Amino acid sequence: MSLTHTEVTAELEPCGKNEHPDCGIRDVLDRVGDKWSVLVVVELSTGTRRFRELQRAIDGISQRMLTLTLRRLERDGLVERTVYPTIPPQVTYTLTGSGSSLTHLVRALADWAIEQRPAIAEARRSYDEANPGHTIS
Template sequence: MSVRHTEVTVGASDLDPCGKVGHPDCGIRDVLDRVGDKWSVLVIVELANGVRRFRELQRAIDGISQRMLTLTVRRLERDGLVVRTVYPTVPAQVDYRLTETGTSLTHLVKALADWSLDNRATIAEARHSYDTEHPDNDIR
């Protein structure tokens, strides 16, 4: 049965984020791309614990380069999820915190993180089984 079938238990408007079957992505793709990107999620998780300076963020987020962290916090700032505060000191001190909108996102990110932890063993088993059954696959 198709997702677009009109007699399914869940209404089509419940499945389509725009409320209209067949509607183009209705502008949500760019927002989901930002808040769903690996580095943005990790920055949001870290800032959910409070205000952080740049180097604190970099140390807390394993594997992120200085350039990627700079791009990520700038994008989050542009989207209104993070506030960057520069203090008039020498050298300048800069810190980052979540805005009200950014804070409202933390419960969703936490739920995703909790789900990931709860299901990582099952997913690892499924991946192992798939890779065993399909030894020539290049999916990773």
């Protein structure tokens, strides 16, 4: 990903080198695993949403970042954007079949995170106590 986070790779195909078996997978995981994409997929898993509904539902996302995230997900075939010819134009977003097939994985990860949160917090506390002055956060 570029420093400005605005560029999107053009190809998803593996490079074909034996020493890079994951190069085709990494690009997809970078997209569906980034902070905002996961939250957009979770929100859209409950149904079609308008832009402002998504922005209100996803705490902390800026208009620009939501726009970029939706464009990337649309480009990857996970989100469908529909524009209605009204004044002003109404735009809705919904998951495609491919995007919908991702929701059970995202929900499983979210459930795991909720279940493991206390254990992770305790592990962090123990680590911080055993390693004072570290810079890991």
